[in-house]
Amino acid sequence: METQQLQQILMELRFTAGLSEGEQQKLARISRARDFPKGTTIFTEGSAHKDIYVIRTGRVEICMSIPARGCLPVLTLESGDLVGWSSILKLGEMTATVVALEDTQTIAIDAASLRTLCDEDHDIGYQIMHRIATALSQRLVASRLQVLDMFGLELFDDVDSYENSSRGTAE
Template sequence: MTKATKLLPALPPPQRERLMALAKEVSFPEDARIFEAGGTADRFWVIRSGAVSLDQRVTSLQRVTVATLGSGDLLGWSWLFPPYQWDFGAEAFSPVRAYEFDAAEVRRLCDEDQQLGLILLRQVAEILAHRLETTRGKLMEQYGMRRNSAL
């Protein structure tokens, strides 16, 4: 991902400092489930090190990885939009260290600092647009491969 799709570097220093004042350092062991689709999205993370896979359950026994996130990436965006429920699941692909943010506290901070709220909303939207484009490209690549193999 480009620097533009990283959350913290996109924030001006005063807003970054206010947000980081709410950060809590956490870690997840390899293979830990961080959250499940449909669960309450009451927090989010910025990954410091390690890798996290986002997945979608396709059957009761099978999950499909839709994205892999690494250092500097935002993990979780559902906390920003009602009904505040995760759209995907997330699992630590390796040991992970991250900054964790309480969603309600960050939303309150955004109400107090509307510049931060606007910048944060725009940056999350940019991250989502980038991830959607990446996923679209992967789907097109898979479709093209299947289509060619059928010929």
């Protein structure tokens, strides 16, 4: 796919929309289209990975390994969302496993090239890091809600069991 086509796609995606034409062009130069068929593991928790992705079409599921419970779904992402943010921060290992829930088209951005671009052009660096921080903030809220959903019901079940057993012994 040509740089011009990639630039046009980037202009339409939520994560990259609103960047200037010049910034879009710089991103397009270090990007490529990458497709993942349904069921494909894009990367696994603990693995090294060199790209970050902006989802063009499709949906992916983020799973985290929980001891004795396996890889549990934490969040679903779709068009315009960012996947693989750990790569930009040079953390070395991915923090989750990501699987395509359906055929998914992405724009893959080389993380090393993006880091270099952000270091050389602080305006685009600020824009990209601000967008990553926003995405992470939204994921933190979603993850908290997921944890409350997963463990909240168990807590309420325990409270009901406790109240029922307490009533039974007191009467």
